Amino acid sequence: xxxxxxxxxxxxxxxxxxxxxxxxxxxxxxxxxxxxxxxxxxxxxxxxxxxxxxxxxxxxxxxxxxxxxxxxxxxxxxxxxxxxxxxxxxxxxxxxxxxxxxxxxxxxxxxxxxxxxxxxxxxxxxxxxxxxxxxxxxxxxxxxxxxxxxxxxxxxxxxxxxxxxxxxxxxxxxxxxxxxxxxxxxxxxxxxxxxxxxxxxxxxxxxxx
Ligand code: SF4
Numbered sequence: 001x002x003x004x005x006x007x008x009x010x011x012x013x014x015x016x017x018x019x020x021x022x023x024x025x026x027x028x029x030x031x032x033x034x035x036x037x038x039x040x041x042x043x044x045x046x047x048x049x050x051x052x053x054x055x056x057x058x059x060x061x062x063x064x065x066x067x068x069x070x071x072x073x074x075x076x077x078x079x080x081x082x083x084x085x086x087x088x089x090x091x092x093x094x095x096x097x098x099x100x101x102x103x104x105x106x107x108x109x110x111x112x113x114x115x116x117x118x119x120x121x122x123x124x125x126x127x128x129x130x131x132x133x134x135x136x137x138x139x140x141x142x143x144x145x146x147x148x149x150x151x152x153x154x155x156x157x158x159x160x161x162x163x164x165x166x167x168x169x170x171x172x173x174x175x176x177x178x179x180x181x182x183x184x185x186x187x188x189x190x191x192x193x194x195x196x197x198x199x200x201x202x203x204x205x206x207x208x209x
Contacts, residue, residue: 073206076119076145077199083118083138084111087125090152090185094124097188109195115141120198121175122191126154126161127168139175147202149194150177153184160184 034042056065086094098104098111112118115138127135139148150171153159161167171177178201181194 067207069207073203077202078108080107080109080120080147080195080198081112081118082109082120082122082149083115083142084113085138087123087127087131087135088154090124090154093185093188094122094151094191097191102188102192104192104195107192107195107199115139116143118142119146120149121146122149122151123155123171123177124151126159127171127174129166129168132168132171132174135171136174147178147198148175149179149181149191149198151181151191151194152186153182156180156182 056063086092096102104110109120115121119142121135121139121142123135139146148171150156154161154167155171156177158164158167158169162169168174179194179198181190183190186194
């Protein structure tokens, strides 16, 4: 018995020393000992949590469940009431957008004559320093949440009246602006695009207002 063990342990040493040019044994990756980097990577693998299926989804399959903030945002973006007031030539394009050819009503957008019920202000035209306080007062009279669309170059940065002392170089120096519509004047399609951008923003910012 002793002799057999000695010979068995001696055999591989003899083989390796005697035949150095023999092909190396290929160890499959699954049997290869892990390196320290692999061991650490395994330890740092994030935990996967299976939350299962909520009970209400099992009891009421097919019933749509959405957070209240999503419902509120959907309602808000689908019933925008812009305040009706214009400051200069851009207002003509704004009025044209309300007319039947472009038909803003199909977006749920109805002009509202009072700031007390309006939630969107379209600053359409040149904002002079004389008119600025009135624009600010109207904005402050609107209830929250409220949004502002700066329509045209004049309202955005003074437009053709850049560096005119009596013209404000952007209404955003007075009130916060959410959407800028470029152009002099912007076409009704551009204003509609601005409204759609505002609707997208309302959905993106749901739960914050
Ligand atoms: S941007 Fe052009 S069209 Fe609009 S108010 Fe100014 S000058 Fe008039």
